[in-house]
Amino acid sequence: xxxxxxxxxxxxTQLAVxxxxxxxxxxxxxxxxxxRVQEGLFLALLLLAVGFALAGLAAxxxxxxxxxxxxxxxxxxxxxxxxxxxxxxxxxTAILGSVYVIGGVIALIVPLGVGAAIYxxxxxxxxxxxxxxIELNVQNLAGVPSIVYGILGLxxxxxxxxxxxxxxxxxxxxxxxxxLPTVILAAREAIRAVPPSIREGALxxxxxxxxxxxxxxxxxxxxxxxxxIILGVARAIGEAAPLLxxxxxxxxxxxxxxxxxxxxxxxxxxxxxxGRPQEVFHELAAAGVIVMxxxxxxxxxxxxxxxxHYEKKLS
Amino acid sequence: MTQETEITPxxxxxxxxxAHDALSExxxxxxxxxxxxxxxxxxxxxxxxxxxxxxxxxxGVGVSYSGKPAVRDxxxxxxxxEITALIGPSGCGKSTLLRCLNRMNxxxxxxxxxxxxxxxxxxxxxPRVDPVRVRTLIGMVFQKPNPFPKSIYDNIAFGPRVLxxxxxxxxxxxxxxxxxxxxxxxxxxxKDNAYGMSGGQQQRLCIARCLAIEPDVxxxxxxxxxxxxxxxxxxxxxxxxxxxxxxxxxxxxxxQQAARVSDKTAFFTVELSEExxxxxxxxxxxxxxxxxxxxxxxxxxxxxxxxxx
Ligand SMILES: Nc1ncnc2c1ncn2[C@@H]1O[C@H](COP(=O)(O)OP(=O)(O)OP(=O)(O)O)[C@@H](O)[C@H]1O
Ligand SMILES: [Mg+2]
Numbered sequence: 001x002x003x004x005x006x007x008x009x010x011x012x013t014q015l016a017v018x019x020x021x022x023x024x025x026x027x028x029x030x031x032x033x034x035x036r037v038q039e040g041l042f043l044a045l046l047l048l049a050v051g052f053a054l055a056g057l058a059a060x061x062x063x064x065x066x067x068x069x070x071x072x073x074x075x076x077x078x079x080x081x082x083x084x085x086x087x088x089x090x091x092x093t094a095i096l097g098s099v100y101v102i103g104g105v106i107a108l109i110v111p112l113g114v115g116a117a118i119y120x121x122x123x124x125x126x127x128x129x130x131x132x133x134i135e136l137n138v139q140n141l142a143g144v145p146s147i148v149y150g151i152l153g154l155x156x157x158x159x160x161x162x163x164x165x166x167x168x169x170x171x172x173x174x175x176x177x178x179x180l181p182t183v184i185l186a187a188r189e190a191i192r193a194v195p196p197s198i199r200e201g202a203l204x205x206x207x208x209x210x211x212x213x214x215x216x217x218x219x220x221x222x223x224x225x226x227x228x229i230i231l232g233v234a235r236a237i238g239e240a241a242p243l244l245x246x247x248x249x250x251x252x253x254x255x256x257x258x259x260x261x262x263x264x265x266x267x268x269x270x271x272x273x274x275g276r277p278q279e280v281f282h283e284l285a286a287a288g289v290i291v292m293x294x295x296x297x298x299x300x301x302x303x304x305x306x307x308x309h310y311e312k313k314l315s
Numbered sequence: 316m317t318q319e320t321e322i323t324p325x326x327x328x329x330x331x332x333x334a335h336d337a338l339s340e341x342x343x344x345x346x347x348x349x350x351x352x353x354x355x356x357x358x359x360x361x362x363x364x365x366x367x368x369x370x371x372x373x374x375g376v377g378v379s380y381s382g383k384p385a386v387r388d389x390x391x392x393x394x395x396x397e398i399t400a401l402i403g404p405s406g407c408g409k410s411t412l413l414r415c416l417n418r419m420n421x422x423x424x425x426x427x428x429x430x431x432x433x434x435x436x437x438x439x440x441x442p443r444v445d446p447v448r449v450r451t452l453i454g455m456v457f458q459k460p461n462p463f464p465k466s467i468y469d470n471i472a473f474g475p476r477v478l479x480x481x482x483x484x485x486x487x488x489x490x491x492x493x494x495x496x497x498x499x500x501x502x503x504x505x506k507d508n509a510y511g512m513s514g515g516q517q518q519r520l521c522i523a524r525c526l527a528i529e530p531d532v533x534x535x536x537x538x539x540x541x542x543x544x545x546x547x548x549x550x551x552x553x554x555x556x557x558x559x560x561x562x563x564x565x566x567x568x569x570x571q572q573a574a575r576v577s578d579k580t581a582f583f584t585v586e587l588s589e590e591x592x593x594x595x596x597x598x599x600x601x602x603x604x605x606x607x608x609x610x611x612x613x614x615x616x617x618x619x620x621x622x623x624x
Contacts, residue, residue, distance in 0.1 A: 197461035206451030
C-alpha cells in the first residue's frame with residue numbers, strides 16, 4: 001500500500017493521458033469514431049480492468065476494516081507516534097505532514113505542469129530539435145521509478161544546489177518532480193483534444209494567441225487537465241519510498257512545518273507501524289490505512305467536484 | 316483620427332479616413348488601445364455615388380507551403396460593398412488565397428506569401444502591420460460552423476471582450492444577432508450553449524460573432540457547404556443584406572450560389588508548373604453575369620456549365 005501500487009509509471013501515465021483525452025472529448029460532446037466491434041471489445045476490457053481494480057480495493061478495504069476498526073478513535077488523529085504506549089498512539093504528525101507535503105506538490109505541479117503543457121502544445125515550434133528533445137524527455141521521465149526521484153531529491157534539493165535540508169518542502173519538490181511528467185502529458189492531451197477550429201475561430205476574431213489560449217483553449221481543456229492533476233496527486237499521496245530518501249522519518253512527535261524540522265507522512269508512518277513485530281502496531285497500521293483511504297477519497301471527491309463544476313460552466 | 320470618425324455625423328457623406336492609417340498607426344503606437352481603434356472603420360459605410368473603391372488590391376500574389384507553390388500570379392481587385400465569389404475545382408488554392416487576405420496563413424508553419432496584397436492602399440504584409448489587428452478588420456467565417464463551447468451570448472461577446480470594446484455589451488450582442496438574422500431565433504435562450512443550436516443557426520451565429528467586432532470585410536470559406544437548402548437560402552439572403560455595410564469574399568463550390576449572390580467572380584484552375592507541381596491560377600475575373608453567361612475563357616465556360624470539375 002505504502003509503496004508504488006503495482007502499476008508501472010508508463011502505464012499509469014497512459015491511463016492518465018487517455019482519461020484526459022476522453023474527458024475533454026466528452027466535455028466537447030464529440031462522437032468517438034471507430035467500428036462497433038472495437039468499441040464493444042474495448043468496453044469489455046475496461047470492465048475487466050475495473051473488475052480487477054475493484055476486487056483489489058475490496059480485499060484491502062475488508063482487511064483494513066477488520067484489523068483497524070477497533071483502533072479507529074480520536075487518539076488516531078490527536079496523538080503522535082509512541083513506542084511506549086502503542087495502544088493510544090496515533091497519526092497526528094503524519095497526517096499533518098502529508099497535508100503539508102501534498103499542499104506543496106499541488107502548488108508546484110499546477111502552474112508548472114499546465115504551463116509546460118501550454119508551451120509544448122501551443123507555442124513550441126515542433127521543427128526545432130530542442131522542443132522535440134523536451135517532449136521525448138517528458139515521456140521518458142514518466143516511466144522512471146520513483147526511487148530514482150528520491151535520489152535526485154536527496155542530491156539536488158536536500159543537499160547540493162538547493163540545500164534546503166531534510167524538510168517537508170524537499171518532499172514536496174521531490175514528489176512534484178515525480179508526478180510532473182504525468183501531469184504534463186495529461187494536460188497536453190487535454191489541450192490537444194480541443195479542436196483547432198476553436199482556436200481558428202478565436203484568432204480570426206482578432207484575439208491574440210494568449211487570449212485564445214486563456215479564454216478558449218484552457219477553459220475547454222480544464223476538465224481533462226484536472227483529471228490529470230487528480231491522478232498525479234493521488235499518486236503523490238501514496239508515495240513513501242522517495243520520501244524516505246529526502247528525510248521523511250518514521251518517528252516525529254512535533255507538528256511539521258514546510259521549511260523547518262523533520263517531517264513524516266501517512267504512508268511512511270503506516271510503513272513503519274506495519275513493519276514492527278507486535279500485533280498492536282499492525283492494528284494501528286490498518287487504522288492508518290483507513291484514514292489514508294478516507295483522506296484520498298475526500299481529496300479526490302473535492303477534485304472531481306471541482307471538475308464537474310467547471311464542466312457545468314462549460315455547458 | 317479615431318475621434319474624427321466618431322464625431323462625424325453618419326448622414327454627411329464625408330470621405331472615409333483611409334484605413335491604411337489605422338493599420339500603420341496601430342503598428343506605430345503599440346500603446347494604442349485596440350478597443351478604441353475598432354471604431355476606425357465606420358459602422359455605417361455609405362456607398363459613394365455608384366463608384367466603388369477597391370478594398371483589396373491583389374497583385375501577383377503567390378503562396379507556397381514549405382516551398383511547394385499552391386497558388387501563384389493572382390491579380391484582381393476586390394471592391395467595396397460587393398460580394399466577390401472565388402470558384403474553381405478542389406485544390407486550386409481558393410481557401411489559400413482567402414486566408415492570405417486576413418493573414419490567417421501566418422499561423423501555418425512553412426506558409427509563405429509573395430507578391431502584394433493592398434488593403435485600402437496599405438500593404439497588408441508591410442513590416443509595421445500587426446496581423447492580429449488585421450484580423451479585427453477582416454473577419455472570417457469557416458466551412459464548418461465553429462461556435463465556441465460556451466453560451467450564445469458569450470460566443471458573440473468574445474470578440475468585443477478581447478478587443479476591449481467599450482459600451483453596453485448586451486446592446487452589442489443584440490445588434491450583432493439582429494444583423495446576423497438570428498435574434499428572433501435565440502433571444503429567449505442567450506444563456507444556452509451554442510452547441511445546442513442547429514447547424515444553420517450555428518453558422519449564422521459564427522457570422523454574427525464576426526459582425527460583433529465591426530469588421531470592414533467578411534471572408535467566407537464555403538459557409539453553406541454543411542447546410543441544407545433552407546439554411547443556405549437564409550445565409551444567402553443575409554449576405555445580400557450585409558453587403559450594404561460590408562465587403563464580402565466568398566469561396567463556394569455551388570455555381571448557383573455564386574451566380575445568385577455575387578457581383579464579381581474569380582475562376583481558379585489548377586495547372587502543372589514547370590517543376591510538375593499542381594499550382595492554382597486565376598483564369599478569369601469579371602462581373603459575375605459575364606462569367607456565367609459569356610465567359611472569355613473556354614475553361615471557365617466548361618466549369619460553370621458543369622462540363623468539367
Ligand atoms: N496547411 C497546408 N499545408 C500544406 N499544404 C496545404 C495546406 N493547405 C492547403 N495546402 C495545399 O494547397 C493547395 C490548395 O489548397 P486549398 O485548400 O487552398 O484549395 P481549395 O481551392 O480551397 O480547395 P477546396 O475547394 O477543396 O477547399 C492544395 O494542393 C493543398 O494540398
Ligand atoms: Mg477550401
